[in-house]
Each structure stands twice: as structure tokens, then as C-alpha cells.
Amino acid sequence: MHDFHISRLVVTGWPLAARILISICLLLVTALTGCGGSDRGPVSGTVTVDGRPLEYGVISFRPAQGNPAPGSGGVVTDGNFQIPAIKGLRPGDYIVSIAAFKKTGRMVSDFPGGPKRPERIPLPIKESDQLKARIGAGDNNLLEFHLQTLHEG
DSSP states (O other), rough: OEEEEGGGGGEEOOOHHHHHHHHHHHHHHHHHHEEEEEEEGGGGEEEEETTTOOOOEEEEEETTOOOOOOEEEEEETTTTTEEEEEBBSSEEEEEEEEEEEEEEEEEEEEEOOEEEEEEEHHHHHOTTTSSSEESSSSSEEEEEEOOOOOOOO
């Protein structure tokens, strides 16, 4: 008896070749139907904080009111981000959110005995979720964001 659970995309009891063929078909269907495809364009740019490139962060673009396009985002590393066309943005207005992080100097593990990585903590940024961007048609969407840290007191 073959078990096929679509809700979890689990296929057990089938030969490996059949499972690979099903996976390839699902990938092809996803690639061919896509999310609107060719009208997405690449987006790249720079992010500075207090005049210096942001070492590490996450940038996200969500459609502004009246823009039916899907959102997207990416990672900011050493002040730069790049979102390829396949995950890019359609022309229109977007609300931009940037989460900035800084290293603490400590190495941490996500689980006991796991690999260690540099610990990062959030960096408080002024207006980091009130930024806006207008994306045009084509491949020339180069954006710059200049942020300031939030100083309390």
C-alpha cells in the first residue's frame, strides 16, 4: 500500500525514481506557473547606519496600500543587499522595513553541542519600518537607505 499525503508532501513506499520524478514535476509546475514571472525586476542597494555600512541585517519590502504586488526581501551584508529578479519586485510603491543587528563578540550555539556562530543582537534604528521605495520597471532599481541609531536619554 502506498501512502501519499499531499498536505505534508510526504511520499513513502514508492521507489526512489518515482519520488524523484514527482519532485521534478512539482518543481517544473512551480517554475512554469510562478507568481507572475517576467514583470519582477531585480532590486539591489546599500544600507548605512550612522554613516557606516550595516554589517548585517534583513530588508523587506511590502506593498504599499493600493499595490497588489507581492512583497519580497533579502539579507543585508556589509552594507549591500541584492534581490534577484526571480524573487524581485514588481513596479510600484513599497513600505520598507530594515532590521539591523550587531555582533556582541560572543560565540553561541543554537542547540547544545551544535556549531557556534557569532551572536547578534538587534540594533535600535530610528524609523526602520517607516521607509518607502518606488520600484520602476526594468533592471535599474538601485536603492540607498541611510539610517540612524536610536539614542535614548
